[in-house]
Amino acid sequence: EADIYQTPRYLVIGTGKKITLECSQTMGHDKMYWYQQDPGMELHLIHYSYGVNSTEKGDLSSESTVSRIRTEHFPLTLESARPSHTSQYLCASSATGLNTEAFFGQGTRLTVV
């Protein structure tokens, strides 16, 4: 059983609000990732981190930002939510190494109205 947690699971929020999606893992993994996924669609990497104080943007441009102050915590922030941000956001982590699988959280389904 993977130990990676995302909160909230569902969030409905008004346009212009600031939101933070939480992601925590207890496996001591150095690598962490945020993916954006529209219903029934593929995953798009929007942010990743190799470790504390290391963050990079992914393949899909995103207005969100991330921070990695602690190994176990990788929150994603949207300063001003818009309807175009409506999507599912998946957090994942993996150990260092090329043959290591990623463990995924349950996801946060964000709706901006």
Add this chain to the structure above:
Amino acid sequence: AQSVTQLGSHVSVSEGALVLLRCNYSSSVPPYLFWYVQYPNQGLQLLLKYTSAATLVKGINGFEAEFKKSETSFHLTKPSAHMSDAAEYFCAAGGSARQLTFGSGTQLTVLP
């Protein structure tokens, strides 16, 4: 650069029939290959991974996949589909220090 191609965005099978989900990879280095399953409103769960110890890999829920280097394929199979197998399936390739590369996914429907 790696790429993963999943043939067929939607696959329908009858309950009890063979499940075959196709995945081809493109890589200039030996790949590390994975299959994940995603149920509605859930994250991804690892089904199995190829570790180079054996070309036929057995996973959870009765699924298995065969690595064929000559065909650059890693197709997922299950002898007999069950209604609970209905989900989205993703093939992924590692080998990059940065991240996994995911295919676009295949939605499996199981008909009664």
